[in-house]
Amino acid sequence: MTGTTHASPGLRVLVVEDEPSTREELAALLGGIPELAEVVSAESGEDAVRLLGTPAFDAVFLDISMPGLDGMDLARVLSRLSAPPAIVFVTASESHAIEAFGIGAVDYLLKPVRPERLAESVTRIVRQGRGAAEEEPPADGLDVVQIEHSRRTVFVRRADVQFAEAQGDYVRLHTADGTHLIRMSLSYLEEVWAPAGFVRAHRGYLVAAGWVHDLRVTSSSGLVACTPAGDVPVSRRHARALREQLMEAARSGRLGRAAQ
Known part of the structure; x- marks a missing residue:
């Protein structure tokens, strides 16, 4: 019908x-x-x-x-x-x-x-x-990300995000309380969150330097950045920049704490 x-x-x-x-x-x-x-x-x-x-x-x-x-x-x-x-x-x-x-x-x-x-x-x-960009990222510098669920709206603070994982046209934000899926590119998130200490660890991952408590070599994944929310793979291409960012975070006393 x-x-x-x-x-x-x-x-x-x-x-x-x-x-x-x-x-x-x-x-x-x-x-x-x-x-x-x-x-x-x-x-x-x-x-x-x-x-x-x-x-x-x-x-x-x-x-x-x-x-x-x-x-x-x-x-x-x-x-x-x-x-x-x-x-x-x-x-x-x-x-x-x-x-x-x-x-x-x-x-x-x-x-x-x-x-x-x-x-x-x-x-x-x-x-x-019209050929315009599909992506419509939230405004206000993304200090807070608004995520729509079926019957509620969730507000995720940037400071609570420990790492971000690319999933198609979406990014999954990992926090201590769970994960949240938002429509956005990882490259855009990297651009706006870089001043807050987020750094590319892998082609598909951003990690908040302030949440990393150590780097570790594993037999299954190679080099990983360890956060309370989980381990983040680190590629050879991005390892040096990540180490430098972690060193800077350590000097400023932010290593192992939330990125503000």
Whole structure:
């Protein structure tokens, strides 16, 4: 079953969701966004595939856990089109985020979706279509990082982050209390956090010098920087700069303490 909601002139999008009330709510929210011209709904992956012969969609908002052709499989089908639509996953779990961005998703929304978060995704789709950068890093120097979860917003202080790990288009921030996934490039984080003592330890890792209590050579990983939140691999390329940064932290009395 499909449905159509018309909005003002703009993009044509498809909503793929097997749960009727969620599908209707998402379509209604999208229908109220000015940048969208038409919102079409599909109740399954198979239903969505049948709609691909109609005029092209600019974006597809799809659930992951669906019977039959699930969201990940459908996304792979869409990515093979000659003019693939932007893909936004709308799901109840964070567990597929890395795979989703590996497929090329523009965004990954957690249910229940807040209207302002949905509007942000549409903005990213519009900017992507114009060739602008997709990445929208938080402002204010990133002293505090705001991270959206399904029903809450978490604020992570930079001083609490012991190391950062690149995961596709995301970065996983490691703290004493756990980890947090945020959409951002590691290179951008390195640029804005370098003055606070964050240094590249490996192609895929940044470490806060103030949290490193020692460097150690292991049989499995080679040289690692040890922090309370875990060990960080150190590549040969970055070992010298890291050692210099740790020496500076030691001279200033910051070694083994949080980066402020």
